[in-house]
Amino acid sequence: MRSPSFTARFFRLTERCQVVLHEDADRAMVTEGWPHLTATDPQMRLLIIEDDRESADYLVKAFREVGYVADLASDGEEGLALASTGDYDVLVIDRMLPKRDGLSLIGSLREKGNRTPALILSALGQVDDRIKGLRAGGDDYLPKPYSFAELLARVEVLSRRHGGPAEETTYRVGDLELDRLSHRVARGKDELTLQPREFRLLEYLMKHAGQVVTRTMLLENVWDYHFDPQTNVIDVHISRLRSKIDKGFDRPLLHTIRGAGYMIRDGIR
Amino acid sequence: MTAFGKLIRTTAFRLTLVYLFLFALFAASLLGYFAWNTRRLITEQITATVNAETGEISDIFGRRGLRGLVFTLENRALRPGANLYLVTTPTGQAIAGNVGSLAPGVMTTTGWSETAYRRLDENDNADHRALVRVTELPNGFRLLIGRDLEERRRLFGIVAKAAQWSILVVVVLGIGGGIFVARRVLQRIDAMTGTAQRIMAGDLSGRLPVGRSGDELDRLAGNLNAMLERIEALMTGLKEVSDNIAHDLKTPLTRLRNRAEEALASSGSEAEYRAALERTIEESDGLIRTFNALLMIARAESGQARGNMDDFDAADVAIGIHELYEPLAEDDGMTLRLKTVSAPLHGNRELISQALANLVENAIKYGKPATVSAGSVVSLDAKQILIEARREGDQVLLSVTDHGPGIPEADLKHAVERFVRLDSSRSQPGSGLGLSLASAVATLHGGELRLGDARPGLVATLAIPARTALGDRPPVLTQDVPQKVA
Numbered sequence: 196m197r198s199p200s201f202t203a204r205f206f207r208l209t210e211r212c213q214v215v216l217h218e219d220a221d222r223a224m225v226t227e228g229w230p231h232l233t234a235t236d237p238q239m240r241l242l243i244i245e246d247d248r249e250s251a252d253y254l255v256k257a258f259r260e261v262g263y264v265a266d267l268a269s270d271g272e273e274g275l276a277l278a279s280t281g282d283y284d285v286l287v288i289d290r291m292l293p294k295r296d297g298l299s300l301i302g303s304l305r306e307k308g309n310r311t312p313a314l315i316l317s318a319l320g321q322v323d324d325r326i327k328g329l330r331a332g333g334d335d336y337l338p339k340p341y342s343f344a345e346l347l348a349r350v351e352v353l354s355r356r357h358g359g360p361a362e363e364t365t366y367r368v369g370d371l372e373l374d375r376l377s378h379r380v381a382r383g384k385d386e387l388t389l390q391p392r393e394f395r396l397l398e399y400l401m402k403h404a405g406q407v408v409t410r411t412m413l414l415e416n417v418w419d420y421h422f423d424p425q426t427n428v429i430d431v432h433i434s435r436l437r438s439k440i441d442k443g444f445d446r447p448l449l450h451t452i453r454g455a456g457y458m459i460r461d462g463i464r
Numbered sequence: 465m466t467a468f469g470k471l472i473r474t475t476a477f478r479l480t481l482v483y484l485f486l487f488a489l490f491a492a493s494l495l496g497y498f499a500w501n502t503r504r505l506i507t508e509q510i511t512a513t514v515n516a517e518t519g520e521i522s523d524i525f526g527r528r529g530l531r532g533l534v535f536t537l538e539n540r541a542l543r544p545g546a547n548l549y550l551v552t553t554p555t556g557q558a559i560a561g562n563v564g565s566l567a568p569g570v571m572t573t574t575g576w577s578e579t580a581y582r583r584l585d586e587n588d589n590a591d592h593r594a595l596v597r598v599t600e601l602p603n604g605f606r607l608l609i610g611r612d613l614e615e616r617r618r619l620f621g622i623v624a625k626a627a628q629w630s631i632l633v634v635v636v637l638g639i640g641g642g643i644f645v646a647r648r649v650l651q652r653i654d655a656m657t658g659t660a661q662r663i664m665a666g667d668l669s670g671r672l673p674v675g676r677s678g679d680e681l682d683r684l685a686g687n688l689n690a691m692l693e694r695i696e697a698l699m700t701g702l703k704e705v706s707d708n709i710a711h712d713l714k715t716p717l718t719r720l721r722n723r724a725e726e727a728l729a730s731s732g733s734e735a736e737y738r739a740a741l742e743r744t745i746e747e748s749d750g751l752i753r754t755f756n757a758l759l760m761i762a763r764a765e766s767g768q769a770r771g772n773m774d775d776f777d778a779a780d781v782a783i784g785i786h787e788l789y790e791p792l793a794e795d796d797g798m799t800l801r802l803k804t805v806s807a808p809l810h811g812n813r814e815l816i817s818q819a820l821a822n823l824v825e826n827a828i829k830y831g832k833p834a835t836v837s838a839g840s841v842v843s844l845d846a847k848q849i850l851i852e853a854r855r856e857g858d859q860v861l862l863s864v865t866d867h868g869p870g871i872p873e874a875d876l877k878h879a880v881e882r883f884v885r886l887d888s889s890r891s892q893p894g895s896g897l898g899l900s901l902a903s904a905v906a907t908l909h910g911g912e913l914r915l916g917d918a919r920p921g922l923v924a925t926l927a928i929p930a931r932t933a934l935g936d937r938p939p940v941l942t943q944d945v946p947q948k949v950a
Contacts, residue, residue, distance in 0.1 A: 326772065340752055342745070392787055418788055422760075422818040423753055425898070426825050431791040454742070 239354050240264040240282060244274030244300070245289040245316070254287065257343050258350075271295025278304055283311055284354045287346070290317035290328065298331040305332040312353040316341070325421060344455035348407040366401035369461035371440060371448055373401050382440055392417070393436050400449070400459040409456035433457055476649045480642025484635060491630050499623040503616060507595065510611045511576075514597050517547060518609050525601055533607075534560040547611050548581065548594055554604035563608065571606055574598045578613070593617070652681055656688075668696045709758065713751060720747045757897040764815060764904035775931060776813050778860045779804035782853035785820045793828050799848045800824070807855040810931045811909045816862070819905040819913075822898035823864040823924045824851065831866025831921065846920075859911065859927050867921035876915045902926060 241258055245251040246269050258265035266283075268274035271292040278286055278300070286304075290297040301313050315333040317324060328336040335349050366373045370383045378394060380387045389397065396417050400408055410429040414420050433449070441447045450458050471477060525533040537549045541562035550561035552571055564584040570577055575598065580591045596610025655673050662670045671692060672685040727740035786802040793800040809816070833846040850865040902924070903913040911928035 338756075340748075342749070418784070420784075420788070420817060420821075421814055422821065423756060424821060424825065425753065426792060426828070428788060428792045431795050432788075435791055 239284045239351075240266070241285050241287060241350065242266050242268065242274070242277055242283040243287045244268045244271070244278070244292060244297070245287070246270055246292050247289070250289075254343075254346075258347075261347065271297070271300050275300050275303055278311060279307065279309060281309060281311065285350050286311055286313040287350065288313055288315055288333075290315050298328060298333075301332040314346075314349055314353060316346075342454075344407070344452075345409050345411060348409045348412065348456060351406050352403050352408070352412070366398070366404065368401055368404045368459050369446060369448055371401070371459075373397060380440075382444060387439055389436075389439060392432070393439065396432060396436055397440065397459075400457065404459050404461075407452050407455050407458050412456070471643060471646050471650060474646040474650055477642045477646035480638055480645065484638035484642070487634050487638065488631050491634060492627060495623055495627040495630070499620060502619055502623070506616045506619065510595050510613075514547070514595070514609050514611055518597055518599055518607070521549075521607060521609065522599065522601070525607075530603070530605070533601075537561055547609060548583075548596060550608040551601075552606045552608075554606070559605075561608070566608075570596065571598055571608060574600055574606075579610075581610075649681070656685065663692065668692070668699055713754065716747055716751050716754075720744055720751075723747070754897065757901055760815075760818075761897065761901050761904045764901070764908045772812050772814070773810055774813065775808060775810050778807040778809045778816070778853040778862050778928075781813065781817050781820055782851050782862060785817060785824055786851050789821070789824045789828065793824075793849060796828055796832075797847060798828060798832070800828075801848055801850045802852075803850060804853040805855060807853050807860040808931045809860045809928060811928065812905075815905045815908070816926070816928070819902040819926055820851070820862050820864070822902050823926070824849070826898050826924070827864050827866040827868070827922070831868035833867055833920075855930060858930050860930050861925050861927050863923055863925035865918050865921060865923040867918060870917055870920055870922040871915060873917070899924070 241263050243251060243254050243258070243265055245254065245267070248269075251267050251269060255265045255267050266277060268277050271294040273294075274286075274288065274292065275295060277283075286301075288297040288300060292300070295303075297315055297317070301315070304311065304313070312334040313332065314335045314337060315328040316337055316339060317328065318339045325336045325338075334353055337346060337349060364375050366375070371380075372382075373380050373394075375398060380389055380394065380397065396413065399413065399417050411423070413429050413433075414422075414424070433451075437447075437449045441449055446461070448459055448461060450460060452458050521533060521536065524536050528535075533551065537551060537560045540546055541549050546562065548561070548563050550558055550563040550566070550571070552558050556571060562584050564582040566581050567579040570579045576595065577598070578593060578595050581594050581596075582591065593613045594610040595613055596608050598606055598608050600606055652673070652675070659670045659672050671689045674685045674689065675682045723740055723743055727737055730736070732740075782802060782804050786800055790800045827849045831849055846867040848867065850863075852861070852863045852865070854861050899913065899915075906913045906926050906928060909928045911926065914925040914927055916923045916925070
């Protein structure tokens with residue numbers, strides 16, 4: 196039942212569709228709109244460590260088109276050497292690599308005091324594999340097959356965390372204000388009443404204001420579940436939150452990003 | 465290998481040979497001991513007799529002189545079974561007795577010796593042996609009195625023969641018995657091997673013959689049969705799964721392919737192409753979800769997920785899932801209620817949460833009162849879904865109760881199987897794996913998934929042994945071996 200070649204091939208299929216869609220991104224932006232497929236942090240430098248040629252090329256190409264600098268290492272040793280230079284903002288590491296596997300690579304980096312955020316890509320997507328990956332020093336874990344939108348969103352969030360501003364006590368997006376200490380939320384002069392979970396949801400969104408946050412990221416970070424619900428359970432929570440913070444205001448702040456997730460942002464692009 | 469070669473290579477036969485050797489050695493040493501002791505006894509007897517007679521004859525010589533001595537000896541020599549007597553002059557000439565010839569030099573040394581001799585009255589040329597004592601009489605004559613050793617020799621012969629025969633019998637019996645036992649064992653082993661070969665050839669229904677003696681081979685066969693039973697069940701399960709996968713995954717794959725083909729064939733606008741591609745991705749995402757669910761079930765069933773267990777309260781799980789799904793249920797016009805009592809548990813929190821989430825999702829999807837669509841008035845109660853966590857005896861129960869159409873009694877068993885989507889739910893989206901996963905998770909924790917009638921509606925319960933009940937489970941033996949997956 197667990198046929199790697201089958202899932203791998205299936206993954207490539209999805210990937211190819213995304214490549215085709217993606218090649219059109221520039222033109223499509225005007226008509227369809229993939230606003231998340233532009234760099235939120237244009238200076239970001241990525242290192243992709245992946246031995247599968249096709250996946251690697253796809254990732255490098257996709258990241259470059261979005262506007263990031265992306266380098267490629269095709270085995271564990273090369274990856275370790277490049278990552279050790281410390282020139283990168285985020286590492287995207289395949290878990291199983293020739294010469295040195297992804298987890299040991301991260302382990303050696305961390306031992307040397309290199310704290311570059313690392314996202315682990317793996318065909319092993321189960322909870323315990325994830326925990327192993329995070330324990331080894333990874334900062335995020337994305338099971339294959341993934342969508343590029345998901346990967347991009349996660350990489351951007353990781354990068355912001357790396358060397359970003361210290362955790363603030365108050366988040367502001369437009370006239371929306373969230374005080375993390377007093378748990379007070381206000382839009383303009385109006386005080387908003389949020390349920391505890393709604394507060395945490397908004398807090399996470401505002402912490403990553405201007406960045407795309409996917410449904411899975413929300414489920415993982417706000418609810419701490421790592422499974423994949425078969426229903427649009429997150430969307431319902433978002434729409435509740437939206438009705439509280441955006442309803443009755445001219446400028447919506449909480450945006451749905453098609454094919455990717457949500458973003459809280461002031462103003463329309 | 466010939467049949468005989470096979471036979472003598474058996475453990476039973478080799479053991480027999482070892483025992484045979486030991487027994488033969490034992491018999492030989494026993495007989496040897498017996499023979500040696502007997503010989504000593506006989507020799508002692510002869511010595512005593514000869515000594516007594518020597519004393520007697522010397523006495524006669526002392527009282528009656530040479531004449532008396534010769535007379536007595538001639539007399540005694542004529543008795544049947546007489547001893548050996550010989551009297552010689554100091555120059556070595558025989559003057560009386562029944563000895564015809566002697567080994568040279570016997571008469572010149574006084575004391576005991578063993579010698580070959582021939583009797584006067586016997587004509588056979590056979591040499592006899594005798595134990596003799598030579599004494600010198602006061603006048604320089606020499607007197608020899610001895611006894612034939614034939615008796616001792618005969619006894620020795622008997623013992624030797626007994627040894628021969630007994631060893632022969634032991635060997636024959638031993639080898640025969642060995643062959644018998646070995647053949648019996650071999651036959652049973654051959655039967656087992658035959659069955660094993662049939663099974664290896666693909667016939668999983670074969671079972672080893674189990675005798676009634678309850679010996680070690682029977683116990684082994686019984687255990688092997690139990691193992692085969694389990695393997696067959698697993699194989700059947702696996703086969704069913706792969707059949708179902710083939711069936712249920714082919715449909716979306718076909719749709720996917722058709723859509724791509726259609727888009728390729730049509731000269732549509734870019735927007736149409738995009739739409740087709742996006743649908744393709746959506747469809748593949750659905751397939752990926754199904755795969756993930758299948759892998760999760762497989763892992764839960766194989767026990768690999770047992771590594772990540774800790775202590776937590778089932779009530780917290782229920783509260784968390786209620787919180788997550790409450791808005792969704794409300795959007796669907798249902799009410800999600802919660803009733804919890806603290807119920808500590810040892811297990812994989814993530815998996816149990818997911819199992820409960822699946823049950824809740826099912827209840828929201830399928831648990832709508834049947835009459836809603838018909839437009840009749842439905843009591844508020846009927847639109848309620850109840851999530852409950854409680855402890856009952858040594859079990860923790862996590863249950864989800866809805867008041868929808870429920871599942872007919874006859875279908876309850878099927879519902880848990882992979883990919884089974886009861887007819888009534890075919891129109892609804894879903895992979896058909898929700899209940900299977902919940903069931904696999906319950907099994908992983910040593911519990912079970914119970915489906916029951918809520919009159920009307922369905923009550924699905926995860927019944928899991930309360931904390932510490934997992935202590936006696938065997939440790940996880942399967943090591944997570946990373947496989948290269950591109």
